[in-house]
Amino acid sequence: MRSITYTSLCAAAIVVMILAGSQAAMAVTCQVTQLAPCASAISSSSPPTPQCCAKLKEQRPCLCQYMKNPNxxxxxxxxxxxxxxxTCRVPIPKC
Known part of the structure; x- marks a missing residue:
């Protein structure tokens, strides 16, 4: 009986973490200016900084929106x- 309860609690905790993660992904504000740390890497062949990669990962849900913008x-x-x-290991979305 204890193992069933423990297993159920673990499963519930995992579901809560997954849902919390998806909520965080939905809460991203899509502002292309957030990708400013990547400007030098995109405009030249210099490697991206860790800050660039972090911002790119954060803005990943917005990439299709940016790609659809003609500007x-x-x-x-x-x-x-x-x-x-x-380099940042951020997959390019198929939009």
Whole structure:
């Protein structure tokens, strides 16, 4: 009986953590200016900084929105932007 209760509590805790994580992902404010730490890496061949990678990961839910914006598409979809995303291990979304 104890192991069933313990297992149920663990499963409930995991579900709560997953839901909390998805809520955090939904709470991201999409502001392309948040990617400013990546500007030098995208505009040149310099490697991205840890701050750039952190911001890119944070803004990941917004990338499709940026790619659909005609004013931003050229920057976000550029070969250097793709290199930065690969270096930061942020998958390029299929939009």
């Amino acid at each position: 931003l598409k050229a920057y976000v979809s550029s070969p250097n932007a793709k290199k930065v995303a690969n």
